[in-house]
Amino acid sequence: MKKNITCLLFVLFVTTLFTGCNNSNNTFQNDNDTLNNAVTIEHTKKVKKIFYNVPSPIEMANVLHESGVQYKPEILISFKAVDKYVNVPKQALILGVYGSDLSYVRLFDQIQQSINYLSSIKKLTEDLNIPEEQGSFAVSRLENNMNNRDSLLQIVTETYSSANAYLKENERGNTATLIILGGWIEALYISTNIVDFDNPKNKQVINRIAEQKYSLSNLIELIKGYPNDKELKEYLPLMNKLHNEFSLVDIKYEKRDVVTDENKKLTTINSIVTINISKSTFEEIKKTITEIRNKIIIY
Amino acid sequence: MKKMFKKIAIVALIVVVPIMVNAQCKGFTKKECLPQIKPYVYNGQLNSAVLNEGDVAELLLTFYNNQDYRIFICSQELLGNTEFKLLDTDRNTLFYSKDHDYVKFWDFKSNSTQQLIVQVRVPTSEIKKEIVQSGCVSIIVGFKE
Numbered sequence: 290m291k292k293n294i295t296c297l298l299f300v301l302f303v304t305t306l307f308t309g310c311n312n313s314n315n316t317f318q319n320d321n322d323t324l325n326n327a328v329t330i331e332h333t334k335k336v337k338k339i340f341y342n343v344p345s346p347i348e349m350a351n352v353l354h355e356s357g358v359q360y361k362p363e364i365l366i367s368f369k370a371v372d373k374y375v376n377v378p379k380q381a382l383i384l385g386v387y388g389s390d391l392s393y394v395r396l397f398d399q400i401q402q403s404i405n406y407l408s409s410i411k412k413l414t415e416d417l418n419i420p421e422e423q424g425s426f427a428v429s430r431l432e433n434n435m436n437n438r439d440s441l442l443q444i445v446t447e448t449y450s451s452a453n454a455y456l457k458e459n460e461r462g463n464t465a466t467l468i469i470l471g472g473w474i475e476a477l478y479i480s481t482n483i484v485d486f487d488n489p490k491n492k493q494v495i496n497r498i499a500e501q502k503y504s505l506s507n508l509i510e511l512i513k514g515y516p517n518d519k520e521l522k523e524y525l526p527l528m529n530k531l532h533n534e535f536s537l538v539d540i541k542y543e544k545r546d547v548v549t550d551e552n553k554k555l556t557t558i559n560s561i562v563t564i565n566i567s568k569s570t571f572e573e574i575k576k577t578i579t580e581i582r583n584k585i586i587i588y
Numbered sequence: 589m590k591k592m593f594k595k596i597a598i599v600a601l602i603v604v605v606p607i608m609v610n611a612q613c614k615g616f617t618k619k620e621c622l623p624q625i626k627p628y629v630y631n632g633q634l635n636s637a638v639l640n641e642g643d644v645a646e647l648l649l650t651f652y653n654n655q656d657y658r659i660f661i662c663s664q665e666l667l668g669n670t671e672f673k674l675l676d677t678d679r680n681t682l683f684y685s686k687d688h689d690y691v692k693f694w695d696f697k698s699n700s701t702q703q704l705i706v707q708v709r710v711p712t713s714e715i716k717k718e719i720v721q722s723g724c725v726s727i728i729v730g731f732k733e
Contacts, residue, residue, distance in 0.1 A: 562700035
């Protein structure tokens with residue numbers, strides 16, 4: 290019996306190491322089918338790994354800038370508040386928040402403010418034990434490129450992605466998810482607070498907010514991937530509440546052609562979309578976003 | 589006692605080895621894959637996993653309207669021609685890399701914001717082997733500012 294257990298353990302080890310002997314019972318083993326054939330009703334059984342991506346603070350801020358909104362620094366969290374955040378989950382959440390605030394001020398070429406936020410972010414990454422070389426952090430680099438918006442983008446991107454990679458590498462995906470959550474909530478908080486629903490000029494930004502319906506679903510799935518994380522678990526009911534409010538946003542697609550340009554290596558997906566969001570739904574979304582943000586922020 | 593120690597060692601290896609393999613995979617992504625997404629801006633989220641021959645992985649993400657995106661599939665050479673597809677939420681194929689000589693990256697643009705799926709499949713070796721090949725596969729997403 291004991292011998293059998295040892296054998297079984299050994300087989301398990303070898304299987305893990307070499308990722309499996311050829312066995313027809315293995316769900317993920319091949320059957321010589323092509324990707325086309327793999328996409329069947331059975332596809333879900335074959336998918337070994339599903340990733341969910343949520344727009345980064347940089348991507349979210351970029352969307353805002355393109356929409357032509359105004360700069361309102363008073364709605365941001367002060368970079369000076371960094372010392373109030375002393376435990377890991379809170380530090381991770383506020384790191385995400387600062388990421389969005391930094392991306393926002395950067396878009397409006399507020400270089401000094403960018404440096405201030407970046408310094409606070411640097412402190413947070415140190416507190417979270419993300420090594421400096423991983424964070425690619427160099428405020429001095431930024432200071433040397435005061436007027437270089439692209440260098441700032443480079444530093445912000447490197448910082449965010451390196452922290453994400455480092456945390457996932459070290460089995461701290463829950464902390465990475467808290468950063469993403471904080472960043473997404475802050476970006477949505479900024480968006481909902483810089484627009485006037487009744488102003489027709491703001492229609493594009495309103496639509497952008499409505500479109501977050503999709504990213505919210507991805508974010509909820511991401512959070513659900515860490516069922517044992519106490520902090521993430523606490524946010525789930527509020528995120529579900531937000532999901533219910535977003536479900537009242539009506540987005541209709543009319544599919545058109547898909548054009549692929551071989552020379553440019555570019556595929557353009559054409560469709561016509563109609564977005565309907567009522568003022569009451571918008572206000573409810575804004576209220577819940579503020580509620581979640583208030584849970585993140587320490588006053 | 590000796591047997592017990594052996595068992596503990598084996599169990600420890602079972603736990604530790606996958607973590608090590610996974611960490612190596614992410615190291616591969618940072619070193620070999622991320623530099624190649626330029627001049628696009630990396631979206632900052634690491635989507636990498638150790639996959640076996642025949643495995644399928646999917647990435648769900650939102651494409652914003654009129655934003656340029658680059659999808660780059662970075663996999664270890666030993667896995668061969670890793671295929672990828674872009675699917676809509678009804679699972680209609682919008683792009684299939686196999687039709688483009690197993691290209692590693694492609695650019696996309698959508699004129700309306702929508703949720704799309706990047707599906708990756710590791711090819712199957714035609715020669716039946718005892719040991720199934722496995723390696724790192726990363727789905728890297730970049731956007732243009």
